Amino acid sequence: MTTRSRPLEAPQTDKSPDELYQEREARIRAAVQLEAPDRVPVVLGGTYFAAKYSGLPFSTAYYDAIAWKEAFKRMILDFEPDAFSSGMAASGPAMDALGAQQTRWPGGTLPPDVGHQFVEGEYMKAEEYDDFLSDPSDFALRVYLPRTYEALKPLSQLPSPRSWLGGIGGFTATTPLFATPDFQRLFETLAKAGKEEEKVRRVAFTLADELAALGFPSANHGMGGGAPFDVISDNLRGMRGSMLDMYRRPEKLLAACDKILEWRSARAVPADLARRGNPKIAMSALHRGSEGFMSRKQFETFYWPGLKRSILATIDLGYIANPFFEGRWDDRLEYLLEIPKGKMICRFSETDMAKAKAVLGDHFCLMGNVPIALLQIGSPAEVEEYCRDLIAVAGKGGGFILRSSSDSIDEAKPENVKALVDSVKKHGWY
């Protein structure tokens, strides 16, 4: 393991960083277009691995943005993937100030070396679907935020902002609330959290530019194409709630999926083609649509229609959609063929890549899926062997990008990660 005192240096090569950037991006672009590049490209990400690799605790990602950014750059420079995927964390001090309830994070509500956890719950109760459907921002403001942030509890005392529609009377009748100590504290907390968040933002903002200057393109340029069902399941109803809703209130669940989709499409921003990055890739993470969570029939009713529309909308905005199909999707790969050819990078976690290649190979670029377990407990030789076999199957004829099965390579051995990235340089040439 390296130490944080080693200076950052670009690797020794005859090519300029710009030439390297162009070469790497062209490699990714060819794979997306279902062509065979000079060799299989490889993408690397890993928020906590980057910290650990530089001898820093995981909490650095939340509490020391500058150190974390240097660690991430070091990881990319040392391993030399073709593109990086950065998961910059939020500001720990901001989350402390706000009393965030939906996340536990290293150095805050978790020990410094434990990766963050998402805390699901019924943040929207079953009987609150109608409130959400009829006035979603009211629900967000007065019900959801007070439940998910301790510091925002006073918002639940607000009258509905709808009462401010229609003249000054409603608003001035509300204003005395703003002078109460509860709200005074709320305003102070928001300003404090804002300041902390901005510090992080300022540091994170330049990461992609700094890595581009060192010759590394980013593997994502935005978020988009997620499943509306997951928004409900992850954030509002929890897994238990959303699963029961498929049986008990299917219409409400579907109406809420529609609402989320409608809301997103109204606010979608087209890809900025003037900025760096070609193609523009928009990522999303898909959770509850896999075999382990719902039947194919449920998938067809509750998950796929919303997901499909969401992916199509993302494509319309000028992006290549890059959904991360978490879990196993073997029995539902055929649905993906309804998405236009060449417009999606299918990133798989546990799906059988031979099957994926057979079903989707002529239609989409595949991405994946070296098991993180292997990266943690295997040997470099085993990793290399696994990658070689995967490249032979999934990389056949092009249209493939190598990557770990998830970016949670928190506990991976650095030499195994190195073996993964290096494998394309040994076995990935076309």
Added chain:
Amino acid sequence: MTTVAKSPDQLREENERRLREIVEKTGKTPAELYAERETRIRDAIELRQPDRAPVIMAGSYFAARYAGLTASSVYYDPAAYKEAVKKTALDFEPDLIRGAAGASAGSALAILDAKQTAWPGGTLPPDVTHQFIEGEYMKGDEYDLFLADPTDFTLRYYLPRTLGAAAPLAQLPPVMGMAGYGLTGIIEVFLRPEFREMGEKLVAAAREQEKWRQVMSTLEEEMAAIGFPQLLGGAGVGGSPFDAISDFYRGMRGSMLDMYRRPEKLLAACDKILEMRLARGVPVDPTKARGPQLAFMPLHRGAESFMSKSQFEKFYWPSLKRTIVAATDLGYVAMPFFEGHFGDRLEYLLELPKGKVVCHFEHTDMARAKAVLGGHLCIMGNVPSSILQIGSPQEVEEYCKKLIEACGEGGGFILTHGSSIDEAKPANVKAMVDSVKKYGW
């Protein structure tokens, strides 16, 4: 009549003296007088014959002027204004008097930089009564936004347009996004200096408004203590949804065009407003209610001169009817104020629950109103503001006498002025109130 401005304390002393005189003269306690007046009004509403026709008058700016105050006292000196309303009640002795519904602290309005109202002592001279400034606070293509997410529309579009101090809210990202993605990522917005300033203004406005409200909030109690029932403003489930859109969001021009250009959106917005108001309607608590809970409901755009009968039937009446019925179901007595002429559309009002609504008319022919609605709804009106301003007390008395003869038969009638009496001669107002005591038995 001109009076030298008096301090609230002087006014209070005078009021106490006047109350003692009334008690001596009538031999009744304020509580007995209160009960008598309330019974009279209740009988009229419920279509029984009261001992005499009740009379209601507005306090509003008339009370301020009568007590030697400026119109701006409503906004800037609530303690003095409150005494002015009491003085007016004690001097004129109507059966019920209305305070200044819908006003706010002038200092709060100034801090908030309110754009939809011009008010005396603030953006108007001290003796000019408040004005409502209509405009397209919602644009024609924003109906969908409002329909899909009304709170988002309120926070990020409506408030920044109608309150200068709330302008930074336009920079907020959509609130609904926080259900799903949380606050992180957007929270820096609160760091911007203009948000800080907005926070400070809200708190300052809050303090001012609270001071004003504390003084004004006891008006109903204090009026009851001297024997006068009060009219609630805006309770129930609001007024006409069409008016909400026309007055507050789209303006008259916008809403009129919408009847032709986007009728479905307009109707959907009426439904949405109704639905939202029904959701937060609070029933009358019978253990706390003192007398009939009259809900004042000014109606603007449903009159003959604003829309045809077929437009009324399609755009105005359905949601108004549901509003009034809902208010009735919650235990209120709706008191719609039909501004303008409603003569050709009176028959619709027969669809309202019998004996549970008071119809206040401005220009509508009262003989026709009595013919159509008599026996079904209590009617109230409508001594013209112009006579009260430029006529003589004799002319007023004569007018009232005829009106009582035309409408008072069998009960179900309350005498009042047609609309504002801001500029009325006190002697004429006195003649109007006294007329029921001569001819209304």
